[in-house]
Amino acid sequence: MKKIGFLSFGHWSPDRGSKVRSASDVLLQSIDLAVGAEDLGLDGAYFRVHHFARQLASPFPLLAAVGARTDRIEIGTGVIDMRYENPHYMIEDAGSADLISGGRLQLGISRGSPEQVIEGWRHFGHEPAEGETDQDMARRHTELFLERLEGKGFARPNPRPMFPNPPGLLRLEPHSEGLRERIWWGSASNETAIWAARMGMNLQSSTLKVDETGEAFHLQQARQIRAYRAAWAEAGHDRTPRVSVSRSIFPLMNDTDRMYFGRGNDSDQIGQIDNFRAVFGRGYADEPDRLIEDLHADEAIAEADTLLLTVPNMLGVDYNLHVIDSILRHVAPALGWR
Template sequence: MLNIGFLSFGWWSGAPGSRVRTASELMHDTIRLAEAAEDAALDGAWIRIHHYEQNTSSPFPLLAAMGARTSRVELGTGVINMRYENPLYMAEAAGTADLIAGGRLQLGVSRGSPEPAADGPGTFGYPLPVGKRPVEDAAERIAKFRDAISGTGIAEPGANAHVRPGTKLAITPQSPGLTKRIWYGAGGEESARTVGELGMNLMSSTLVEGGTGEPLGVIQSRQIDAFRSAWADARHEGVPRVSVSRSIQPIVDDETALYFGPTLERDRMGANRDQVGSIDTFIATFGKTYVGDLDKLERELRDDEAVMSSDTLLVTIPNQLGADFNHRTFFALKELRDRLAPHHTGPHRSDSSSGLRGFERH
């Protein structure tokens, strides 16, 4: 079974053509995006998290609001940079938001990606300890967060604690099942293997480590295989989940054709083919943009090995065009999911659906 959700980068700006011009408009429009996804029978509403930029940065108030206004879609992050987080406060916030959403949070975490601040975590009060790499710092925070949401005792009880002797105090509130819904944004095969060993779900983005010239889907497919093998070797229970992100823009009317239809300029910039470049300290393959009618998109995505072997496809969307614009394309994405289903080879995920609310235009 293939699930399709949107991934919003959450930008706002006053640029010409932007329909999301302020931070306030972004927050309200993102909630409406989640409602639109549910109305169109998509499977998920995911938000990107970055600091010191004009986009979504504090996920849990927004996820709680999205959860209160929807009843079925998964609500996710792609991804939370754990070097900015107090793991215990985050555990409280995550538990609260998940309870409001009725157990629908899917939290993607990682060590973070290149960012504008020279030392963002340090300015938040979390300087990198001497001798420790960023990935190690993030791993420790993730481990502490996972312990906290699992109900593990964290704090020694004081004189006023009402617990049995020898029992540590756990973080509250606890949200049952959240421990199984933590994902890690891995950039390559080695990190994917580690994710499998640790028993988290795997997120793979529109770029991955490696510049062999092979298609992104081929490189990601090896990454997915490494993850699943490590999961099996570690004897974790259940079936692990895998998401891949793609830039997909269905052409459904004159407006989508105007914004995203083929042009010589877009072709010159390489939007319709994978590209190899550098990011941070490594060479990476960047995925192309899939654009066209549903027949064209179906053909191309069937040939994408990673899409067809994952269970979740996250489609990056032009959020600055607003919820109404994206609402129209969400129906096309739902149909695309249904077309791909008979050919999909990824694992099945059971899903319980409840009645959909109408998409409110306000």
């Protein structure tokens, strides 16, 4: 059995043809998509986070709303850019969203992706320390976030508080027990995957990969997952980690599917991201029988326990539920995912 969720980039645009024309639309439709996906039997509803863009930006109100409207489905992010985050405030938000959902939060965090603006994290009040890069700052924020998320007291209580305090140092509230084990790190390289394993985080292997060997994307990603699991075992953690990969998968069931995705991307793409050579995975779009054959050969999907389906959210809730239903009915069972 493989857990299957959707990953929405949360785009919206007022342009003609868009079914998601405003920020209000994308938020409300994201909730409706999660509710509909749960009804279909999907395991997870995950959302991308981008700042200064016509996309989803502040995840915790959305995650709390989805948690309040659903009962079973995991809710998560893929990913929150830790360069922008105040770790203490984030713990309060994450704890609240997790408690509202009954402990279903799966929080994906990372250094983030290329930005819409120059050094956008500075506008949020964050500055790298002397000698730090913005990547170092993201890791520093992450390490503090993970430490405080354990729930141990660290702040000295006021001797004359407004309300009575429990004894000892105080922790951030609300504290959600078990959330520390449901933090994921979004990784595009072997080195950051190994670091995530040492830190005791689950792994979200990115939609792109630093091209470290020149091999196909799925082969490099499979090697990354194996390196992560080896580092996890070496670190001696006492639980089994989770690993996700993301894919664009579209069974061609009708003429609308063929119109949108009949000329699917059937090969990896190479590009430059932040001054490094990156390989982007292919998309999968075909008749179900051929789709099953192609997906069966994807080594990274086979290595992962969780598959996130990247959905074209601007085509609207109904169409995306059709895509999800087609995968669950006509693709997943033949591959042993269901």
